[in-house]
Amino acid sequence: xxxxxxxxxxxxxxxxxxxxxxxxxxxxxxxxxxxxxxxxxxxxxxxxxxxxxxxxxxxxxxxxxxxxxxxxxxxxxxxxxxxxxxxxxxxxxxxxxxxxxxxxxxxxxxxxxxxxxxxxxxxxxxxxxxxxxxxxxxxxxxxxxxxxxxxxxxxxxxxxxxxxxxxxxxxxxxxxxxxxxxxxxxxxxxxxxxxxxxxxxxxxxxxxxxxxxxxxxxxxxxxxxxxxxxxxxxxxxxxxxxxxxxxxxxxxxxxxxxxxxxxxxxxxxxxxxxxxxxxxxxxxxxxxxxxxxxxxxxxxxxxxxxxxxxxxxxxxxx
Numbered sequence: 001x002x003x004x005x006x007x008x009x010x011x012x013x014x015x016x017x018x019x020x021x022x023x024x025x026x027x028x029x030x031x032x033x034x035x036x037x038x039x040x041x042x043x044x045x046x047x048x049x050x051x052x053x054x055x056x057x058x059x060x061x062x063x064x065x066x067x068x069x070x071x072x073x074x075x076x077x078x079x080x081x082x083x084x085x086x087x088x089x090x091x092x093x094x095x096x097x098x099x100x101x102x103x104x105x106x107x108x109x110x111x112x113x114x115x116x117x118x119x120x121x122x123x124x125x126x127x128x129x130x131x132x133x134x135x136x137x138x139x140x141x142x143x144x145x146x147x148x149x150x151x152x153x154x155x156x157x158x159x160x161x162x163x164x165x166x167x168x169x170x171x172x173x174x175x176x177x178x179x180x181x182x183x184x185x186x187x188x189x190x191x192x193x194x195x196x197x198x199x200x201x202x203x204x205x206x207x208x209x210x211x212x213x214x215x216x217x218x219x220x221x222x223x224x225x226x227x228x229x230x231x232x233x234x235x236x237x238x239x240x241x242x243x244x245x246x247x248x249x250x251x252x253x254x255x256x257x258x259x260x261x262x263x264x265x266x267x268x269x270x271x272x273x274x275x276x277x278x279x280x281x282x283x284x285x286x287x288x289x290x291x292x293x294x295x296x297x298x299x300x301x302x303x304x305x306x307x308x309x310x311x312x313x314x315x316x317x318x
Contacts, residue, residue, distance in 0.1 A: 019061065023048055027058075031065040151277040178212075184225035185217045187234035189253075193217050194231075207291075227251055229273070232261065240267070255285045 026047055030040040040062060044051050053061070185194065195203050196217035203215050222228065222241070227249040244250075252269035254261065273281035296304065 019053060019057070023051055023053060024061070027061050028065050031062060037062050181213045181226045182221060182224055183213060183215045183227045183229060184219065184222050185215070186219070186222065186228040187231045187236075189231045190233060229253060230269075232256075232259075232264070235264070235267075251281065253283070255283070 023044070026044060027040060030043055035043065037059065041055075041058060044053065044058070185196070188194065194217075195215060198215075200211075200213060200215055204210075204213060223245070225248060229251045230253060232252065232254040249270045250267065251271045251273050252264065252267075253273045255275055271280040273279055273283050275283060275285045
């Protein structure tokens with residue numbers, strides 16, 4: 001076999017042998033991010049304008065990257081951030097579907113490493129199922145970006161249905177006053193008193209800019225209350241105040257999604273409280289993420305993850 005024939009055979013077996021390292025790395029990342037060959041070609045032109053790669057070499061290289069096994073260790077977070085920078089519309093789940101199991105070949109086992117913790121994902125065969133990216137909700141910046149996007153979607157849907165919605169530019173900054181505000185829980189919550197023995201600091205949160213609100217379940221203070229809190233499922237129409245103070249706010253609390261409540265329209269509630277961001281009061285019924293004053297170091301964050309997993313003994317799906 002001549003030298004040229006040998007080099008040609010080697011190139012077909014591994015098309016990365018005679019390509020510059022930056023191009024090989026770029027194509028590898030493009031493939032992991034789930035880009036098509038057309039998108040990869042376009043991205044290469046932008047990132048490497050003087051790239052010597054031909055259409056045939058690109059096809060061979062993309063096929064090689066897609067079919068080679070994935071035992072290599074890479075940071076899921078670094079890969080996700082890189083993909084976001086190069087393709088804003090990229091769905092994060094595509095990274096898992098491509099990088100963990102491939103598109104053209106069926107791999108039964110794929111390996112990855114997340115902050116020092118090895119995991120084995122079994123039976124990731126190609127299927128219509130979209131698998132969630134491990135740890136994708138651990139990025140606080142990603143949470144706040146999605147939060148703003150979700151609120152905009154909710155606002156648009158509410159306006160399309162001609163429902164009440166408060167837009168961001170309609171919020172008013174209320175100046176701090178020496179006056180205290182009394183909130184009385186007029187109803188129970190699902191048949192049980194809620195927050196009655198909890199401190200105001202715990203109820204309203206340490207990051208609340210106002211500290212002049214007091215929460216109580218004492219109905220004897222109802223006439224003095226600035227706001228009456230009423231949970232939808234616990235409202236008794238026959239026991240509502242017969243005379244209503246026009247300066248008193250009635251807050252309608254509802255946590256359920258897509259529930260129509262026309263029979264409560266006659267109560268003329270002033271405000272609503274819900275898990276939705278478009279409500280006057282947004283309650284963290286299903287959890288909330290707060291921004292730390294100081295971010296955790298990498299080691300502390302890794303130790304927190306490891307400790308969290310050690311305490312989990314039962315499997316769950318959510």
